[in-house]
Amino acid sequence: MEVQVQRSFTLFPTGAGEATPGEPYELPLTIFDRCTVDIHIAVVYAFSPPTPSNPALLNALSQTLCLFPTLTGELCHDSSGLPCFLVGGQGGGALVVEATVASTLSDHLPLEPSPELLKLHPPTAEPAHLLQVQLNRFRCGGLAVGLSCHHKVADGASMGAFLAAWGRAARGIPASAPPATLFDRSWIRPRSPPRCEFEHWGTDFIRLNDGDDDDDGRRQHYSSNNSVDPSRITNFLLHYSADFISKKLKPATNFKYTTFETLLAHLWRKITAARGLAGDLETTVRVTVNVRQRMNPPAPANYFGNLVLNAYAKAKAATLAVAEGGLEAAARMVHEAIAKADGEYAQSMVDFGALHEPEGDSLVPVYGEEGNVLSPVVDAESWLRLRFEEMEVGGGGKLCGFLPTWVPLEGLLIFLPAAGEVTGGVDVMVSMLEEQAEAMKRMSHSLD
Structure with a gap:
């Protein structure tokens, strides 16, 4: 080009x-x-x-x-x-x-x-x-x-x-009113006194100046912190039609879970197999969860900023490999992890921020020390309800393609509304090591 x-x-x-x-x-x-x-x-x-x-x-x-x-x-x-x-x-x-x-x-x-x-x-x-x-x-x-x-x-x-x-x-459509809460974030406030019911060290934040001791858990980290030459990482799209999801995947879970939860569980199993992970190794799916409507009270509809939490589902590779019931079990674990990222967890996060606000740049997110190889972690991002596909500029032309650009981060999954489909198909951008990508492509639609 x-x-x-x-x-x-x-x-x-x-x-x-x-x-x-x-x-x-x-x-x-x-x-x-x-x-x-x-x-x-x-x-x-x-x-x-x-x-x-x-x-x-x-x-x-x-x-x-x-x-x-x-x-x-x-x-x-x-x-x-x-x-x-x-x-x-x-x-x-x-x-x-x-x-x-x-x-x-x-x-x-x-x-x-x-x-x-x-x-x-x-x-x-x-x-x-x-x-x-x-x-x-x-x-x-x-x-x-x-x-x-x-x-x-x-x-x-x-x-x-x-x-x-x-x-x-x-397209000439008049703009709506400015976001009223843009400069008023007082509604994101800690309790008095602040208290944390959940562990945020090692799951949401790490502290770079804690030294090597792990007696308080603050250096605990779930990523392998590995890096490779970015040229060894490839991105590719996997397409899952609405029929495949509704007639193949969801029946295997007795229709208990959402499209995202079901498809993520399926991909978690497949990427674990494609990576060739040992059966006794624990694998983790990290899911970004929008908590706008989970907060108590819910966030203002026009809030502009970040309101997401990390959710974690964990399982042994051998558990995911089980053919009979493996998909349903994986989907249940994903569902339960996402459910835990609720209003109580969000409030605990706000209180954690108040308790550690003076630490400035020494308080860094868990992403801060990750390399570009996440294995055995899978990072899942759902863009299915983010309205990205609503960007239409007019003039008579039509949106004919939408993608995140090249991301050299092994283990990343980004879920997108399928291009040209209005019936619930999903495209998933997968980022993997080149030597494992072909195996992933071969097994991507297998139900075994």
Whole structure:
């Protein structure tokens, strides 16, 4: 893919209805923001022609950013040394890149995971901006929007809302009111006194300055902390039709569990087999759970930020390998783990944040020391209800492809609504070592 950058610049919010106070504002990170991975998450959208012009799309983006000003803020520290967003300061803004592609969009459809996709968005290594957007115009008039955002600004649910809002603005639909709670996070408050009913060390956070002793469990970590040359890791898509899920997988669990729980349990079993893990080795699925509606009271509907928790299901490899009843048992473990990420756990997390707030950057999420090989851990991310597919820019063209870009992290599963299907099919982006990927592909639809 030959991509030629035409220009790059910084875009700032413009227009009426800004949610930003008049003066620069320091917005402290919540404990949920601090628990997220410290990287940019990048995605690519492909739209068939005709699509709105770049100026029209950028005008819509600038107006939309007025409603989501943290996206154009800066990640920094306040006077106490605690991490915060600086909104409305001298820096910030969103990086915009305009580029042309020598080929036609149809040459690259359907979109498949590939390092080539990295050319369609700005580099995510040490970026200067929290939000980066690249508009790629193909020779045929097709458009690929490459976008990345720092995860500490927002989770998938919030980014889905932002992208849907940008799409509405591009289609001329008036913007809704600014998120009323953007600068009021007082509802995320600890009890008095704060208390933690759950263990958050080693599951949500680690402490880099604790030394090597593990007598208090704070250095306990579930990942192997292994790394390999990224070239040894490959990404690929597995497609599961609605018929396969409803007529093959769910009957094996007596229809007890959701599509996500059932399919994740199936993939957990298959990836464990493809990795060739010993039968007595404990494997773990780490699931990101949206707790907006699980909190007590539920989070405001228009909250923009991070509100996710980690859930963990664990089993011996031999247990997962059992043919008769193995899928149902795995699905039950996934279901029970997700159920534990409830309002009580969320409140315990908030209290944990209050108790350890002064520790600043020494309080890091569990992702902080992981290498790029997670085995025997599986990291599962569901994008099935995040509204990413609702981004429509108008102009007569249609969304014809959506993918996260190349992610060299072994053991990652990202669940996506199947492209072109409205009946419940699911595409799963799988990231594995190349030497194990072929085995995974061969057994991916086997019910054994």
